[in-house]
Amino acid sequence: MRLLSGSARLAGVIGWPVAHSRSPRLHGTWLNRYGIDGAYLPLPVAPEHFADTVRALRHAGFAGANVTIPHKEAAFAVCDRLEPSATRAGAVNTLMFDEHGITGANTDGYGFVANLRAHGVDPASGPALILGAGGAARAIAAALQDAGAAVTICNRSPERAAALTAHLPPARVLPWDQRNAALADHALLVNTTSLGMTLHPPLDMNLDAAPATLAVADIVYAPLTTPLLAAASARHLRAVEGLGMLLHQAVPGFAAWFGVTPVVDEELYRIVAA
Structure with missing residues (x-):
C-alpha cells in the first residue's frame, strides 16, 4: 500500500x-x-x-x-x-x-488531437465539421486549426457558432439543418455536444452522405460507444471514442x-x- x-x-x-x-x-x-x-x-x-x-x-x-x-x-x-x-x-x-x-x-485540444492520432487519424487530413459551440468546441477547433485543418462550426444556436468563429478565423459557420449533407465535404466529424451521453437524447445525425474516408469522433465517454459512434462503425467508418481524449x-x-x-x-x- x-x-x-x-x-x-x-x-x-x-x-x-x-x-x-x-x-x-x-x-x-x-x-x-x-x-x-x-x-x-x-x-x-x-x-x-x-x-x-x-x-x-x-x-x-x-x-x-x-x-x-x-x-x-x-x-x-x-x-x-x-x-x-x-x-x-x-x-x-x-x-x-x-x-x-x-x-x-x-489541454482539451491537445488531448483531442492526441487521441485522434492514437486512433490513426491525421488531424490535418482534411476539413473538420464540429458540432457544438461550447468551451470544448472552441478548444478542439483551435487545436485542429493549429494542426493544419480547416474548421466549420455547426450549432443549434447560430449566434453561439458565430461568436465562436469570430475568435478563430477563418473558421466558418454552417447552419444546423445542413449538417448531414455537409459531411460529403469533410474528412472529420466531431461531436462536442452532450447529445448521446447517458441520460441525454441521442444526436440526430444521418451519415448517409459520409464519404468512406470520414473519421467520426465523439468527446462523450459515457457510454463509451455512443449512438453516433455505433452508426459510424456500422458504416465501417473510423470511430474515435471520447475516453481517450480524457486520458491524453x-x-x-x-x-x-x-x-x-x-x-x-x-x-x-x-x-x-x-
Whole structure:
C-alpha cells in the first residue's frame, strides 16, 4: 500500500458536481504506477466559492488542479498568467500553482488531437465539421486549426457558432439543418455536444452522405460507444471514442504537478473505463 509522507504532492479536480469524474481514478493509477508520493482528490466546489477555493488550495500547498463543469470560464478569470492554449480556447481546465501565482492552461485540444492520432487519424487530413459551440468546441477547433485543418462550426444556436468563429478565423459557420449533407465535404466529424451521453437524447445525425474516408469522433465517454459512434462503425467508418481524449488531456497536468510524464496505454484505458 502506498503511504503519503508529509511532503506529498497534492492535486485534484474541481467541479460542481464532481462525483462522476473519472480523473481521480486516472491520476491515482499513474501515481501508483510511478510510485509517486502524492494524491489527487475530487473537490466539489460550488460556483460562488470557486475563486476563493482556488486561491486557498494554492496557499495550502497544492501543486495545481484540473477544472471541470461549470468552472472553466471562472478558472480563466482567476489566473495570474495564461498559456497560449488557454487564451485560444477562452477557458482553463488545468491550473498550476507556484510562488508566483496561478497559471492556467487548456489541454482539451491537445488531448483531442492526441487521441485522434492514437486512433490513426491525421488531424490535418482534411476539413473538420464540429458540432457544438461550447468551451470544448472552441478548444478542439483551435487545436485542429493549429494542426493544419480547416474548421466549420455547426450549432443549434447560430449566434453561439458565430461568436465562436469570430475568435478563430477563418473558421466558418454552417447552419444546423445542413449538417448531414455537409459531411460529403469533410474528412472529420466531431461531436462536442452532450447529445448521446447517458441520460441525454441521442444526436440526430444521418451519415448517409459520409464519404468512406470520414473519421467520426465523439468527446462523450459515457457510454463509451455512443449512438453516433455505433452508426459510424456500422458504416465501417473510423470511430474515435471520447475516453481517450480524457486520458491524453491529463498528461500535461500530471507532468507539471508530479514531475513525471505519464504514458497512456491499454492498461490505463481498461482501468479508467471499468
